[in-house]
Amino acid sequence: MNDDVAAKAATARERLAERDGALVAFSGGVDSSVVAALARDALGDDAVACTAKSETLPAEELADARRIADDIGIEHAIVEFSELDDPDFVANGDDRCYHCRTMRLSRMYDAARERGIGTVCDGTNASDPGEGHRPGLQAVEELDVVSPLLQAGITKEEVRQIADHYGLDVADKPSMACLSSRIPTGLEVTEERLTRIERAERLLRTWGFxxxxxxxxxxxxxxxVGADELETALNPDFVAAARNHMLDLGFDHVTLDLQGYETGSVSPAGEADAGDETTVNRDGEPVVEDVFARDYPTS
Structure with a gap:
């Protein structure tokens, strides 16, 4: 971490120290993890990391959030709610992220008030406002959420440097948006769709992508999949395994996008996945017997 980045981090930490306490909206991604680490340094036990658990959060991400909060040494709270209770979210219009973020942050404020904390922070950084269609940022502004990274002018690359300085293993973690970002705008968000998406992505994670x-x-x-993993995905064994498993999970057809991974590819105006700010575990789902189990096991 160079002197300029260190100075920005110090500024963010000093501003947090001026507050009586802070509850950090915490996904376990690199942005919110850095805010949590800065808040822990600045406020000690008066800092709390809070994760919102709902149908759109992969179970693995919740487990990661718990582990990372423990590594940081910050209290970790969990609030539960369902975005599917909001018809505007379910409709999956251009403003889906606005409705989701409004509900999520409102629950964060409830949790903060229960602890006598008046400040809620998030992981918005200085690179976010210019990255595509980001309606979720409107909710951040309307609810008066504090964004320490943005206020200190800390960019995404600088966030990763600070994470590395703190020894956080999420420094190079890819962004992981909520599961609803996998559903094209205008197509309703349902529990059935979220369930099969989570299970399908769990397979890809298990297979090493x-x-x-x-x-x-x-x-x-x-x-x-990422460009550097596309060759693996073109392997006939993977193709057969992916087809068989995903058909069994409830999909009617299975395709591989030869363009590779692209952030926000089903959202309006190239909407960035709400990457840092990412259901309960659904174990026991039926998965077909796989003739390629040695290379692509399901567990």
């Missing part, structure tokens, strides 16, 4: 999405086009699964 690191940057991926499974987009749900009303029953057609469109698999996206």
């Amino acid at each position: 690191s940057q991926f999405r499974v987009r749900d086009h009303d029953g057609l699964a469109r698999i996206e």
Whole structure:
């Protein structure tokens, strides 16, 4: 971390120290993890990391959030709610992220008030406002959420440097948006779709892919993987395994996008996945017997 980045981090930490306490909207991604680490340094036990648990959060991400909060040494709280209770969210219009973020942050304020804390922070950084269609940022502004990274002018690359300085293993973690970002705008967000997307992506994670999405086009699964993993995805064994498993999970058709992973590829105006700010575990789902189980096991 160079002197300029260190100075920005110090500024963010000093501003946090001026507050009586802070509750950090915490996904376990690199942005919110850095805010949590800065808040812990600045406020000690008066800092709390809070994760929102709902149908749109992959179970693995919740487990990661718990682990990372423990590594930071900050209290970790969980609030539960369902975005599916909001018809505007379910409709999946251009402003889906606005409705989601409004509900999520409102629950964060409830949790903060229960602890006598008046400040809620998030992980918005200085690179976010210019990255595509980001209606979720409107909710941040309307609810008066504090964004320490943005206020200190800390960019995404600088966030990763600070995370590395703190020894956080999320420094190079790929962005992971909520599961609803895999459903094309205008197609309703349902529990059925979220369930099969989570299960499909769990398979890709188990099979060793690191940057991926499974987009749900009303029953057609469109698999996206990073450019450096595309050759692996073209392997006939993977193709057969992916087809068999994903058909069994409820998809009608399975395709591989040869363009590879692209942030926000089913959202309006190239909407950036709400990457840092990412259901309960659904174990026991039926998965077909796989003739390629040695290379692509399901567990």
